[in-house]
Amino acid sequence: MFLHMKTGVEQSVYAILLLTFLPEKAVLPGDVISTQLGGSATYFQKLLRKLVSADLLASVPGSKGGFRLKKTPEEIRIYDVYVAIEGKQSLYSSSGIFHDMLNLKDKDICLLSDLMEEAESSWQSILKGQTIATLTNEIHKKCPKENLDMLKTTVEKKMVR
Amino acid sequence: MFLHMKTGVEQSVYAILLLTFLPEKAVLPGDVISTQLGGSATYFQKLLRKLVSADLLASVPGSKGGFRLKKTPEEIRIYDVYVAIEGKQSLYSSSGIFHDMLNLKDKDICLLSDLMEEAESSWQSILKGQTIATLTNEIHKKCPKENLDMLKTTVEKKMVR
DNA sequence: CTAAAAGTGGACAATCATTATCCACTTTGT
DNA sequence: ACAAAGTGGATAATGATTGTCCACTTTTAG
16 A cells, blocks of 8 residues: 655645635636646646546636636535546555465455455545635635735736636 | 555565464475565565564574564554555655745645545554454455465475474 | 637656665575 | 575666647637
8 A cells, every 4th residue: 555645636736725716707827827836837737637627627728718616615625636636546456466375266356455445435535524625724724824815916916807 | 645555565465464374483485475476576575574674574594494473463463564565654745835835934834734644544544453363364254265275285385394 | 810828638758666686695404 | 515595785677657748729819
């Protein structure tokens, strides 16, 4: 088992967080978002596309285009962001060692699968219990108001429509 | 976040399982273990060394040497195997995006860290609740007795001392 | 109507952690 | 003394993640 936040998911969460500052109907161009977060702009575009495919973000093409939330912060669970980026497939999959060791006929028998599924679902349930809205609430505890206001100002300056 | 059983941990669990069949004081050479499990023998040696370092296995060098359990199956939690192979470090570590986004002074502030720690500890608690002994019990449900007996016979044929 | 700005999708390259190999060295039994 | 087996370290191969590029479509502005 491996338990590591890939930067893709982390970046996505923060990107969505940034978009919560947008007024209704306004959008933020992708390169503004990536500039604000730092890191690779082109890779970031791919993340944004995944978030669009997952219906978390809406995109407007063309000049004056950009991205905005497609759901409310309350509706977006951290788990949804995770699935949007990583996909659902990253659940435990046996490598067949148990099968080989015991010379079993049925390829699908695996000793660890039950345990791993339980562990994963326990992990996921935590991520399902937290939404983007939860995080925005916590921002105020963790971050000085002035920094937050500065960020809001930047967003409003760069947004379109 | 990424949740995937690396084969190292999986192999290790099965290796330990295999060693539970050994009578007191007997040992099984490393290459016998890896042959039984399949996969790379040399990589497997590295895993065994990690398990020895973690005090889960005892090793006897020299001719007629090999490996045996250092603890009882009841004492070895799946979590212990995980930590032995992966190390404790694979906890969530922020990549500093939150910091960059908000221009914070304190590098260590991270919005996601609390959530991730909670999710991880929930995941780990499942792995702490299961031991090698638990798995041996389940083997009988999942695996025909004849295959199991065949495995035991092989182990007894190849063991030393 | 044309150009510029912005998102889309796919092919492809770079990076990094994991997995795998090799070798010189030590320990133990015969 | 020699063979079998574990140890530790250096190093290569692999594969997933991350990052780049480019041709294409959509929209707005002039």
